[in-house]
Amino acid sequence: MPNWLDYFGFDPSAYSIAIRIFLRLLGAIYVIAYVPFLFQIRGLIGEDGILPIKTYLEAVKRSLGKKRYYYVPTLLWLNASDWAIFALIWSGILLGALLLLGVHFPLILLILYIVQLSLISAGQEFLGFGWETLLAEMTIGAFLIVATVPYSIFGWIALNVLLFRFHLQAGASKLKSRDRSWRSLTALSYHYLTQPLPNTQSWFFHKLPSWFHKLSVLFMFYVELVVPFAMFSPQPVRLFVFTQFVALQFGIWFTGNLSYLNYLTVFFCVILLGNAYLEPIFGLTVQTMESSSVYWQVIIGSLGAAFLFLQVMNVWHYFFPKRFSFKILVQLEPVHLCYPHGIFAVMTTKRFEVIVEGSDDGKEWKEYEFYFKPGDLARRPKRVSPYQPRIDWQAWFLPFGPYQRQWWFQNFLVRLLQGSKTVGKLIKHNPFSEHPPKFIRALIYDYEFTSFEEKKKTGNWWKRTLIGIYAPTIRLVSENERLL
Numbered sequence: 001m002p003n004w005l006d007y008f009g010f011d012p013s014a015y016s017i018a019i020r021i022f023l024r025l026l027g028a029i030y031v032i033a034y035v036p037f038l039f040q041i042r043g044l045i046g047e048d049g050i051l052p053i054k055t056y057l058e059a060v061k062r063s064l065g066k067k068r069y070y071y072v073p074t075l076l077w078l079n080a081s082d083w084a085i086f087a088l089i090w091s092g093i094l095l096g097a098l099l100l101l102g103v104h105f106p107l108i109l110l111i112l113y114i115v116q117l118s119l120i121s122a123g124q125e126f127l128g129f130g131w132e133t134l135l136a137e138m139t140i141g142a143f144l145i146v147a148t149v150p151y152s153i154f155g156w157i158a159l160n161v162l163l164f165r166f167h168l169q170a171g172a173s174k175l176k177s178r179d180r181s182w183r184s185l186t187a188l189s190y191h192y193l194t195q196p197l198p199n200t201q202s203w204f205f206h207k208l209p210s211w212f213h214k215l216s217v218l219f220m221f222y223v224e225l226v227v228p229f230a231m232f233s234p235q236p237v238r239l240f241v242f243t244q245f246v247a248l249q250f251g252i253w254f255t256g257n258l259s260y261l262n263y264l265t266v267f268f269c270v271i272l273l274g275n276a277y278l279e280p281i282f283g284l285t286v287q288t289m290e291s292s293s294v295y296w297q298v299i300i301g302s303l304g305a306a307f308l309f310l311q312v313m314n315v316w317h318y319f320f321p322k323r324f325s326f327k328i329l330v331q332l333e334p335v336h337l338c339y340p341h342g343i344f345a346v347m348t349t350k351r352f353e354v355i356v357e358g359s360d361d362g363k364e365w366k367e368y369e370f371y372f373k374p375g376d377l378a379r380r381p382k383r384v385s386p387y388q389p390r391i392d393w394q395a396w397f398l399p400f401g402p403y404q405r406q407w408w409f410q411n412f413l414v415r416l417l418q419g420s421k422t423v424g425k426l427i428k429h430n431p432f433s434e435h436p437p438k439f440i441r442a443l444i445y446d447y448e449f450t451s452f453e454e455k456k457k458t459g460n461w462w463k464r465t466l467i468g469i470y471a472p473t474i475r476l477v478s479e480n481e482r483l484l
Helices: 003-007 012-034 037-045 053-071 082-100 106-122 130-146 153-176 188-194 200-205 210-231 235-254 261-272 275-282 294-319 323-331 390-400 407-418 452-458 479-483
Strands: 351-359 439-449 462-474
Touching: 012 037, 012 082, 012 106, 012 130, 012 153, 012 261, 012 275, 037 082, 037 390, 053 106, 082 106, 106 130, 130 153, 130 261, 130 294, 153 210, 153 261, 153 294, 188 200, 188 210, 210 235, 235 261, 235 275, 294 323, 351 390, 351 407, 351 462, 390 407, 407 439, 407 462
Parallel strands: none
Antiparallel strands: 351 439, 439 462
16 A cells, blocks of 8 residues: 555555454444334334334325435334334344354444444434434444455545544534524533433533533534544554544543443544554464455545545534535435534523423322433432433423424323323333323423532432423224214
8 A cells, every 4th residue: 555545544565453343333332322213212212202203104105105215214104013123123232243253244334324324314314413314324324334355545534534524523613603602611610510411420510610511512523623633644643633533432432321322433433543552462463365356446445535525525514515416415314324424513402391290180290200311300310321211311402492383292191091001111111001191281390409518418310390281181082982
């Protein structure tokens, strides 16, 4: 390979150990991400769930006709039953386990991408998080690297550019939003309290002085906006970039519960580690496989070049949007190959929680308790990640919009009125486990962390103030009542 390729980190043969480790870790992520589905998916998008996939696909079919396969690319068009959903999940777990064990056939990566695309395309609100798209992009990038022997240069560069833009866009999105808290460096004064699922450390970090929060924001901007440009450098510099990226992810992981995102990002950063640093630890393994045919190398190389072009275009369009690039990128949105990245671009400064209550008579109300989101004032916020309780996450978004637009939440309340056992398994405490309530409603509260003094006096981690009604009182109407 030319020396300039190695100088800019563009020589995949100089990172062959990291690539093999990355593939194993990518397999581990699929296991980590998919195993929780086994306990949640039926209640979320199963046939008796909150947003059944079968109902969703039927609506898409009526609306889009033949175009549905393009806009909602999923294998579940063949069969949307619960067993088909579980078949997809189990295939993702088993194929991920094979990668983890060192079985690195390119076909495994291609199938995993199809499985991931199928789930996130049909998963609606419950599978619409940025890290799911990032996982799909990483998987197709890994496939383009290892589909040929020797590794594809274009695929390798494209994967590095994806890591670059993931961090750059994360930082830039906070500035582009013009959010005052980010620009004044005060965002972390609120973040530990207002993030989706705080943990115990969040409670303590929230109480640190403002200068600490401001320095933390400065460090975050430094890592996300400055450090990524050093990726395209010799191995010693890339090692330094690795330490900075991992330090940021550790801080986020230590003080919060962002699903498997922190694990995914750290595993992704492994591609920054050159053989010079990994050989003393893992030893040098010589690749003895026969080179791929020239025709296959040309095909994969062309696809890798196209993927690289899309990554570069995405970065350029993010800062300098043009009609030409918009037309290309928007057409590729359904396949999740070049999405813009960035979370918490606008920092919430208050924590509003929606609390669901049921009643048998409309007078005495009892609270439902979710597994992990704040509810009971005395319950300590705990470590959850990499597990993602998806209904708890969705409940965090509720206060950002009116009840009338929250279709999933409306369906959730109906399922509780129906006494759905499947949906009931998604929550920790059902005060109407023996029979469903006759009435149900949702209140909205302003939640805050208690102070050290309040915690010592009451034993509570939280305190709350009632804001008002979020969802009005509803009940199921019998057929006779409907006729009247």
